Amino acid sequence: MSGTTQPLHVTGHLAPVADEIDVVGLPVEGALPPELTGRYLRNGPNPLPGEPSPHWFAGHGMVHGVRLREGRAEWYRNRWVRTRALAGEPMLRADGTVDHAVGVANTHVVRHAGRIMALVESSFPHLLTPELDTVGPWDFDGRLTTAMTAHPKTDPVTGELHFFGYGFRRPFLTYHRLSADGDLVVSAEIEVPGPTLMHDFAITDRHALFLDLPMTFQLERLAEGMPFGWDEGYGARIGVMPLDRPGAVRWFEVEPNYVFHVGNAHTDPAGRVVLDAARYGAADAVAMWDGLGTDPAGLAADAAATGSARLHRWVLDPATGTVTETALDDRAVEFPTLDDARVGRDARYRYAVADEGGRAGIVKFDAANGTRTEHDLGSEVVAGEAVFVPSGAPERAEDDGWLMSITTRRDGTASQLLVLDATDVAGTPVAAVLLPRGVPSGFHGSWIADGDLAAR
Numbered sequence: 001m002s003g004t005t006q007p008l009h010v011t012g013h014l015a016p017v018a019d020e021i022d023v024v025g026l027p028v029e030g031a032l033p034p035e036l037t038g039r040y041l042r043n044g045p046n047p048l049p050g051e052p053s054p055h056w057f058a059g060h061g062m063v064h065g066v067r068l069r070e071g072r073a074e075w076y077r078n079r080w081v082r083t084r085a086l087a088g089e090p091m092l093r094a095d096g097t098v099d100h101a102v103g104v105a106n107t108h109v110v111r112h113a114g115r116i117m118a119l120v121e122s123s124f125p126h127l128l129t130p131e132l133d134t135v136g137p138w139d140f141d142g143r144l145t146t147a148m149t150a151h152p153k154t155d156p157v158t159g160e161l162h163f164f165g166y167g168f169r170r171p172f173l174t175y176h177r178l179s180a181d182g183d184l185v186v187s188a189e190i191e192v193p194g195p196t197l198m199h200d201f202a203i204t205d206r207h208a209l210f211l212d213l214p215m216t217f218q219l220e221r222l223a224e225g226m227p228f229g230w231d232e233g234y235g236a237r238i239g240v241m242p243l244d245r246p247g248a249v250r251w252f253e254v255e256p257n258y259v260f261h262v263g264n265a266h267t268d269p270a271g272r273v274v275l276d277a278a279r280y281g282a283a284d285a286v287a288m289w290d291g292l293g294t295d296p297a298g299l300a301a302d303a304a305a306t307g308s309a310r311l312h313r314w315v316l317d318p319a320t321g322t323v324t325e326t327a328l329d330d331r332a333v334e335f336p337t338l339d340d341a342r343v344g345r346d347a348r349y350r351y352a353v354a355d356e357g358g359r360a361g362i363v364k365f366d367a368a369n370g371t372r373t374e375h376d377l378g379s380e381v382v383a384g385e386a387v388f389v390p391s392g393a394p395e396r397a398e399d400d401g402w403l404m405s406i407t408t409r410r411d412g413t414a415s416q417l418l419v420l421d422a423t424d425v426a427g428t429p430v431a432a433v434l435l436p437r438g439v440p441s442g443f444h445g446s447w448i449a450d451g452d453l454a455a456r
């Protein structure tokens with residue numbers, strides 16, 4: 001193995017970019033729907049030039065933005081989130097406690113109550129302007145005392161934003177709620193046996209669901225870049241917390257597994273709680289986690305040995321205390337998304353991205369008939385998270401809208417903002433905005449319509 005071998009997470013389509021640029025007037029293939037007037041923002045890790053990168057998850061947050069307006073692609077720009085971590089400050093204070101105002105802000109970018117927040121699960125959110133300048137860390141006027149997950153959930157009816165924070169010191173897990181106006185109005189500690197890597201959670205119209213899974217905090221693994229590891233002995237459980245009784249969680253034991261990303265959850269007419277997610281079985285969880293490490297020799301074994309997640313469903317019955325688990329599909333996928341108007345409600349469609357067997361695609365699952373359709377990207381291009389953007393039609397169908405995804409050539413040389421018709425995912429793209437650079441495959445993002453930006 002050559003001494004210059006780079007970890008996979010800084011090569012090819014994952015390779016960081018070295019600078020910030022602004023380009024106006026982007027070429028478009030096809031026709032951008034004029035209703036798509038807003039910004040697509042996407043976050044991901046991007047180490048500084050020359051900076052060692054111990055782990056894919058550790059790079060500094062960089063937000064890539066594409067401005068669409070009335071059928072035109074007005075600009076692309078990219079900005080590092082100007083965090084104190086970017087300035088070289090440590091997260092850990094001398095006394096060993098965590099300074100939540102220091103974090104890499106590299107995982108997601110969301111809007112709530114007029115604020116755009118760049119998120120990473122180890123720190124406070126960082127506020128950004130619509131032009132991607134950093135305002136700074138935000139602790140909700142001092143009310144937030146834990147980190148904030150990068151996967152908060154907005155209830156589409158109440159407008160409240162539910163989230164949690166986890167840490168390796170007590171309290172290990174805390175539930176939080178923002179009002180629709182953006183005030184932190186509820187914080188409640190959740191009892192769990194220990195600190196785990198809890199990346200996502202779910203809501204229904206009346207519950208919050210927590211995934212207490214056996215990816216436990218293991219300080220001795222810090223040298224590998226992330227102090228977590230698989231520990232099947234921890235067990236695995238899903239917690240159901242009524243939203244009107246914050247902190248009161250009923251736990252259901254499940255088969256050991258790991259989940260980065262939830263699909264959705266809802267309460268069915270019989271009162272059962274139904275959760276689906278992209279689930280790694282035990283062997284896949286181990287392979288996936290080891291594959292994310294820093295050892296280039298290990299990574300050279302790469303994709304074939306990397307564990308895969310598949311859509312899975314748990315049905316939790318509070319009346320009987322039983323759990324039913326069902327595999328929903330055999331296609332390996334990640335980054336499940338759905339119509340935000342269906343969060344916490346029974347939803348027919350999930351979208352996700354796939355990259356298996358050397359071919360990548362954007363996938364649509366139809367729960368009503370158990371079918372899967374796929375936009376095949378071939379062998380040279382990979383898809384980023386596909387965000388569903390609803391059409392503005394009144395009484396629209398659940399899938400009446402578009403999917404937006406930044407695609408990147410595997411060699412990292414070029415990217416597009418791909419716009420698919422969500423009712424015809426496998427069909428010819430509606431439009432593709434040709435971006436002025438290869439955008440590294442990253443994590444999560446949001447479409448922020450101009451109308452949403454103005455609303456508070």
Ligand SMILES: [Fe+2]
Pocket residue numbers: 107150151199260261443444
């Ligand atoms: Fe995530």
